[in-house]
Amino acid sequence: MLLRTLLAHPHARVRARALVHLTHRHDIGWNEALPLLTDPAKEVSRAARGALWAARSEVTVAQLVALTASGEPPERRSLAMQLLARSFEPAALLTALRLLDDPLPAVRAAARDDARRVLWDRTAAGGPYAEEIRALAERHHERLTVWLAETRRRNRALRNR
Incomplete structure (x- = not known):
């Protein structure tokens, strides 16, 4: 107390x-x-x-998605996006794809980390949000593949140290 x-x-x-x-x-x-x-x-x-x-x-995925709203403080938005990246639910992936163009760098970075999942997770584009996920993934496909390649390069460099 x-x-x-x-x-x-x-x-x-x-x-x-x-x-x-x-x-x-x-x-x-x-x-x-x-x-x-x-x-x-x-x-x-x-x-x-x-x-x-x-x-x-x-906290639920729905509560985290609500914390990513543009009216929330930047600290809450970036933390919520980082926690959503740990969730493998379609709502989390859809939120990440929607926030790839966010004006806050911390939110964009967390969204980018989660959005790359759409390239390798076959079940990610399924469920109730399938059409919107596919459309956003197609729109950002080039950026996502570049980010994934950069991450793989960075990870290889860290392993080879």
Whole structure:
């Protein structure tokens, strides 16, 4: 209980440490940590990011898709897109394909990482979103293949070190 009251402390370091302790004790949930992601203090937002990663099992794909909306703060949008990249549901892939032209670089990068999946996952273009996924994949096909080739080159270079 005391740690939760420290989340509103005026000093950023105190808020960040309380958040870290709550995360490690599994006492903080997604909805409690989400507002702290946009905290102006970098150490608090970094701790909130860690807490949200730890609590990612509490959030659904639909909630993550809602967090990628253009009205949301950039920190939330990029985190939501990164978490969606870990989901192999068609709704997550469709969101990634839609956000390939997003004005925020962090959102674009996370979307690009997930959207490349359409090139190798045969089941990705199935289900209720099949037509839109195929249309967006076709529209971005050249970019996706270049990104995939760059990733493979980078991975080979890392292995050969």
